[in-house]
Amino acid sequence: MSGVGPVEPGEGTRAQDASPPPRPRREALARPYGRRRGAVLATLLAAAVLAGGGHLYATRPRPAPPPAPLHPTQVTVIHYLKPQATGRGTASRSFVFDVEMIVESDLPVTVTRISQPYAGLSVISSPRTPFRTKAGSPRKITITMQVAECGKVPRNVGLPFLDVTLRNTRAIQTHSFILGPRYAQDLSRALEVACSNDFR
Known part of the structure; x- marks a missing residue:
């Protein structure tokens, strides 16, 4: 052999690779x-x-909860309408008059009691209590005051009022409704007629 160069493997021989096997x-x-x-x-x-x-x-x-319903006295209005006719067919010791009640809410209000502050008078309503008033619908109520004892009624009524007990889903309350000067005059006149002998 002559020359310089890499040694080639001979027949039947294999060159050994010194490098490690290939990695995956x-x-x-x-x-x-x-x-x-x-x-x-x-x-x-x-x-x-x-x-x-x-x-x-x-x-x-x-969400905000729905507002609580108002108290019944906050949504109820009562107006004095007029006295009923007096004369032969009516009792001399009674005073009959009409009021109008209006409920200014979405919920009905029940009237459980109607009274007044004078011990010598009794009160009856028509319709009789308890009764329900629809929301937004005016309701006419006829009230009869009967003189039971003249010594326990005032001679001149200043600011008479009706005590009305009202109930709705929120509460039950009693409220004093002042019905105005016309009602005071009519009531004073009726008491004068009913108790004229006792006032002298």
């Missing part, structure tokens, strides 16, 4: 781990979205 490619190893990592990340993302949504739902502003 990174991509081949990364595939199974990549799939797991993607599944874990997707699960974590879904959990984060659910937790965030749950937190937003739990801390959302609550």
Whole structure:
């Protein structure tokens, strides 16, 4: 052999490679781990979205509750209309008059009692108590005051009033309704007629 160069293996011989066997490619190893990592990340993302949504739902502003209904005395108005005719067919010791009641709310109001402050007078209403008044509909009520004892009624009535007990879904209340000067004059006149002998 002559010349300079690499030694070539002879027949039937094999050159030995000193380099280590080739490693598997990174991509081949990364595939199974990549799939797991993607599944874990997707699960974590879904959990984060659910937790965030749950937190937003739990801390959302609550709608305001509906307002409580007003007390019955705040929504009820009573007006004096007129005295009933007096004369032969009426009792001399009674005073009959009409009032109009209006309920200014969406809820009906029940009248459970009508009275007045004078011990010598009794009161009867038509319709009889208790009765219900519809919201927004005027209701005419006829009231009869009967003189039971003249010594216990005033000679000149200043500001007479009716005590009316009202009930709705919110409360039950008694309110004194002042019916105005016309009512005071008519009541004073009726008491004068009923008790004229006792007032002298």
